Amino acid sequence: MLAWFDANTATILNGLALGAVLFLIAVGLSLVFGTMDVLNLAHGAVSLMGAYVGVAMYGAAPTTGMFFLAMAIAAAVGFAAGGVLATMVSPVRNHLRQALLTLGMALIVAELLQEVFGPEVRSVPVPEFLSSTVSLMGNPYPVYRLAMVAAGIVVAVVLYIVLERTRAGAIVRATVADRAMVEAIGIRTKVVLALVFGGGAALAAVGGLLAAPILGAQPGLDDQILLLALVIVVIGGLGSLRGALLGALVVGQVQTIGVSVVNEFASFLLFAALAAVLLFRPQGLLPARKGAHV
Amino acid sequence: MSATNTLSGLTADQPGTTKLFNTGAPRPAFRLFVAVVILLILVALPFFLAPYPLSLAGRALAFGLLVVSVDLLTGVMGMPSLGQVAYFGAGAYTAGLVGIHLSSSGLVQLLIGTLAGAALALLTGAVAVRTAGIVFLMITLAIGELAHIGVDSLSVVGASNGLAGIPPVSVLPGGEPLTVPGYLYWWVLAVFVIGFCAAVILNRSPLGRSMRGVRDGELRLRALGQNTYSVKLIAYTIAGGVAGAAGTAWVAQTQFISPGDLGFDMAAFALLSVVLGGAGSLWGPVIGAGLVIFVRDWLGGYIEGRGTLLLGVVFVIAVYVLPRGVAGIKGRSLRRKSSDS
Numbered sequence: 001m002l003a004w005f006d007a008n009t010a011t012i013l014n015g016l017a018l019g020a021v022l023f024l025i026a027v028g029l030s031l032v033f034g035t036m037d038v039l040n041l042a043h044g045a046v047s048l049m050g051a052y053v054g055v056a057m058y059g060a061a062p063t064t065g066m067f068f069l070a071m072a073i074a075a076a077v078g079f080a081a082g083g084v085l086a087t088m089v090s091p092v093r094n095h096l097r098q099a100l101l102t103l104g105m106a107l108i109v110a111e112l113l114q115e116v117f118g119p120e121v122r123s124v125p126v127p128e129f130l131s132s133t134v135s136l137m138g139n140p141y142p143v144y145r146l147a148m149v150a151a152g153i154v155v156a157v158v159l160y161i162v163l164e165r166t167r168a169g170a171i172v173r174a175t176v177a178d179r180a181m182v183e184a185i186g187i188r189t190k191v192v193l194a195l196v197f198g199g200g201a202a203l204a205a206v207g208g209l210l211a212a213p214i215l216g217a218q219p220g221l222d223d224q225i226l227l228l229a230l231v232i233v234v235i236g237g238l239g240s241l242r243g244a245l246l247g248a249l250v251v252g253q254v255q256t257i258g259v260s261v262v263n264e265f266a267s268f269l270l271f272a273a274l275a276a277v278l279l280f281r282p283q284g285l286l287p288a289r290k291g292a293h294v
Numbered sequence: 295m296s297a298t299n300t301l302s303g304l305t306a307d308q309p310g311t312t313k314l315f316n317t318g319a320p321r322p323a324f325r326l327f328v329a330v331v332i333l334l335i336l337v338a339l340p341f342f343l344a345p346y347p348l349s350l351a352g353r354a355l356a357f358g359l360l361v362v363s364v365d366l367l368t369g370v371m372g373m374p375s376l377g378q379v380a381y382f383g384a385g386a387y388t389a390g391l392v393g394i395h396l397s398s399s400g401l402v403q404l405l406i407g408t409l410a411g412a413a414l415a416l417l418t419g420a421v422a423v424r425t426a427g428i429v430f431l432m433i434t435l436a437i438g439e440l441a442h443i444g445v446d447s448l449s450v451v452g453a454s455n456g457l458a459g460i461p462p463v464s465v466l467p468g469g470e471p472l473t474v475p476g477y478l479y480w481w482v483l484a485v486f487v488i489g490f491c492a493a494v495i496l497n498r499s500p501l502g503r504s505m506r507g508v509r510d511g512e513l514r515l516r517a518l519g520q521n522t523y524s525v526k527l528i529a530y531t532i533a534g535g536v537a538g539a540a541g542t543a544w545v546a547q548t549q550f551i552s553p554g555d556l557g558f559d560m561a562a563f564a565l566l567s568v569v570l571g572g573a574g575s576l577w578g579p580v581i582g583a584g585l586v587i588f589v590r591d592w593l594g595g596y597i598e599g600r601g602t603l604l605l606g607v608v609f610v611i612a613v614y615v616l617p618r619g620v621a622g623i624k625g626r627s628l629r630r631k632s633s634d635s
Contacts, residue, residue, distance in 0.1 A: 039428070041562075088610075096374060096569045097613050103562055104609025111603035223558055227439070234432045267443045275436040279421060282429045 009137055011260050012253070017145035018214070019252025020152025024207030025225060026232040027159065027244040028082075028200025034239025035176050035196045038089055038098050042106040043204055044226030046081050049109065050074040050205030051217035052117055054124040067127035074209040075202040081109075082201025086194040106222065114219040124212035148210055155203065156245055163241065172196055176239070204229075228255075231270060235277045237284025246286050336483055340476030350591055352479045352547040355486040358583035359540035361567040362493045362576055366533040368565065369573030370497055371526065372509030373426065376561040377434030380418070380441035381411035381534035383556035385541025387445060390457045390551050398471060400463035400481050404488075404542045411538015412531050419530035423523065426512075438561045446553040456552025463546045478547065485543040489536050493576055496532055505529050570612050572619025581620045 029043045053074040057066065085105060092098050125131075126144045133140035163169035174182045175192045182189050208225070215221060232251050236243025254273060258266035277285060339351055360382045368374045385407035392403050422433045451457050462471040463481060472478045496502050504525045507515040516522050545551050554560075563586055571582025589608050594601015616622060 092613055096368070096565075096573065097617075100566050100569045100609050101613040103566060104606045104613070107602050107606030107609065111600065111606065115603075227558060230432070230435070234429075238428070265447070268440065268447075271436040271439045271443070275433060275440070278425065278429050278433050278436070282425055 008257070008260070010139060010141060011256050013136075013141065013145060013149070015253040015256035016249070017148040017252070018211075018255055019249040020149045021207045021211040021214075022228055022232060022252055023152050023245055023248035024155055024210065025204045026229040026236075026248055027155075027241060028203045029229045030233040030236070030239055030241070030244040032197050032200045033233065035172060036086070036089075036193050037095075038102070038197075039095065040085060040089075040197075040200075041099055041102040041226060042081075042085055042109065043102075043201070043229055044222035044224070045106040045109040045113075046078055046085075046201045047204040047208035047211075047225045047229075048113060048217065048222040049077055049081060050208030051124065051212040051215070051221070052113055052122075053077060053205070054209045054212045055117055055122045055217050058125055061125040061128045061131055064127065064129045067129075070209060071206055074205040078202035078205025079198040081205070082198035083194055085201065086197035090190060090193070106226070110219060110222050117217070119219055121216045121218040123216050124209075126213045144213060151210060152248075156241075159241060228270075231274045233284075235274060235285060237287035240284065240286055243284050243286040247284075250285075333487070337480070340479050345475040347592065348475050348479050349547060350587060352482040353544065353591075354584045354587040355482050356540050356544035356547055357564070357567075357587055358580040359486050359489045359543060360537055361564050361571070361579045361583040362490060363533045363536035363540065364564045365568045365571075365573060365576060365579040366493055366496065366505075366529065366536065368568050369575070369579070370502065370509065371505040371529055373423075373526070374431050374565060375434040376431060376558075376565055377418070377422070377437035378533065378537040378564060379438045379556040379561045381415050381537035382541040382544070382560075383441050383445060383551070384414045384534075385411040385538030386545045386551040386555065387451055387457060387541075388538070389542035389545045390460045391451070393460045393463065393545070394457075397467050398461045398464050399467040399469065400465055400472075400485075400542075400546055402467060403463060403546070404485055404539060407542035407545075408535045408539045411541065412535035415534020415537075416527070416531045419527050419534065423526040423530050435558075435561070438556065439558065442553055442556045442558070445556070452552070454553055456550060456554070458550055460545060460549045460551075462549060472546075482543045482547050485539055485546070489539045489543075490576070490580070492532075493536055496529075497576060501525065501528060566609060570609070570616075570619055572616075572621025575619075575621035578619050578621025585620070 025043070025047050029040060032038055032040050032043075053070055057070045057073070062070065085102065088105070089098055089101055092101055126142070130142075130144040130147050132143050134143055134146070135141075161169075163172060171182065171187060171192055175187075175189050179189050182192070215225075228251060232247035233244055234247075235250060236245070236247030250273070251270065254269050255266065258269045262269065336355075340348055343351065360378060363381070364375055364378045367378070388410040389403035389407040392406050397403070418437050422430060422437065425433055445451055446454050462473050462478070464471045465481065472481055497505075504515065504520060504522075507520070508522055508525060512522050515525075541551075544555070564583075567582035567586050568579040569582070570585060571580065572578035585608065586605065590601035590605045593604055597604070612619075
């Protein structure tokens with residue numbers, strides 16, 4: 001067993017890195033569902049926008065300043081896209097019509113991206129200051145992937161603190177629990193919801209940018225990301241932060257260990273895992289708690 | 295108190311069905327007349343259309359039948375599904391394999407393909423229909439994706455290259471193969487009409503009434519002593535059969551089937567066609583399906599493959615302009631008339 005871990009440390013770490021960016025992407029989807037009761041099918045497209053921010057801004061390996069500037073721009077683009085989506089979707093109450101609207105927007109965004117950046121796979125370089133490798137059990141391992149894990153941990157902790165320990169987080173949770181009551185104490189819930197939608201989309205765009213050096217940027221990636229994010233939030237429990245984290249970690253491992261162990265059946269594993277979780281725990285592994293805690 | 299509730303529930307069911315025929319719609323004779331006119335137009339299409347648009351019309355009919363099967367679950371029974379592509383694929387691949395190895399008869403392929411779709415639906419539905427709402431949607435998504443990945447990795451059916459070399463269908467075993475586009479289209483139209491009529495009959499049958507009962511108040515139905523699990527499973531199986539029949543029509547039209555034809559976008563477009571057309575009415579979603587194929591493949595051909603972009607625009611506009619789908623237009627204009635008078 002230990003020998004197996006030794007041999008597969010790199011694979012497990014790869015899974016952690018993938019899980020970390022998938023968490024960034026999926027948590028927005030989950031929170032938007034939890035707060036607005038909207039399943040945003042344009043989430044993958046927003047994430048792909050973030051990846052293309054990298055394509056547009058990086059020439060060769062970006063400098064440190066360029067890297068953080070790109071992150072800020074991806075976040076801004078994502079936030080704006082989320083705000084637009086929130087405004088468009090707010091008069092639409094029916095779930096299926098929301099799906100029609102958000103998938104329609106996803107098609108438009110994906111086609112426009114393809115128009116601008118072309119149909120081929122665009123690779124995105126790793127920033128200079130993270131392009132080195134460290135020695136891990138005698139094998140070199142890229143620092144960038146470790147940085148992805150770190151980014152995932154930071155975002156998870158910050159999100160937890162913001163949602164559970166601050167006034168803003170309390171307002172968001174209250175909006176989930178009882179929208180009318182929050183309105184009654186003088187808070188415009190529409191603005192709260194638009195901010196949550198924008199924040200979730202910003203995280204998705206940044207996640208797309210961070211994942212771009214590994215996943216690349218190409219048309220069709222938005223569908224794959226959307227499917228992975230859906231699987232994650234459903235496995236973890238819709239509307240739950242902890243659920244999104246656990247789901248992302250599981251999916252990250254399934255996608256990497258699965259590929260290294262059973263190769264062609266890895267995608268089977270993903271959806272089989274989804275079906276199995278839904279049959280035995282339809283509410284997800286870590287569903288949103290009562291009283292709207294994350 | 296509860297007894298009166300149950301009673302009102304019982305009696306409320308009866309006007310519900312008469313409503314289907316009368317309220318807000320012209321007399322049944324008139325509806326029949328409209329249906330016959332539309333059918334005649336569809337039958338006459340080969341005399342007006344060139345081979346390529348005609349093949350698109352055939353594909354639209356096959357896709358339309360798939361959408362009808364999604365609507366039976368989504369609109370009639372209130373259980374939105376992304377999994378009907380799996381049964382569509384079962385029908386299509388079975389028909390293709392039968393065509394290559396066994397018989398080029400379209401009737402035989404239709405029969406076996408429909409059974410294959412229904413059988414797979416029975417097997418998977420046995421677990422899927424235990425759930426509802428978003429969990430059901432996600433389970434059916436998993437079923438569709440597993441089928442998609444399954445045929446993608448199975449070399450017997452051509453894996454990711456798809457199943458090619460399917461001979462043209464003939465109607466009867468040993469009959470003349472339908473190589474003339476018009477005859478082929480008529481075969482696809484025949485399959486569509488059979489499938490659509492089956493869906494209409496199901497919708498008006500006692501089982502269809504129970505399906506609407508599941509949608510509108512499953513607990514009440516159960517309280518009346520109905521076994522809703524078997525209602526849902528039988529309906530799911532029949533819808534799977536309809537999707538399988540649609541798959542055989544698709545293969546008859548294209549003589550080719552690949553994993554891409556049962557991907558996530560096909561599943562999503564099928565579900566969205568239902569929403570676009572108006573869930574619950576069977577003819578609305580067929581128009582929605584026709585619109586999707588028309589915009590993406592026909593208009594898209596004119597503006598250099600921007601069909602998907604255009605489709606996205608249509609979806610977004612439809613959300614605001616057609617709040618009840620295409621099927622809602624008729625009701626709206628009638629309501630306006632009655633408020634004028």
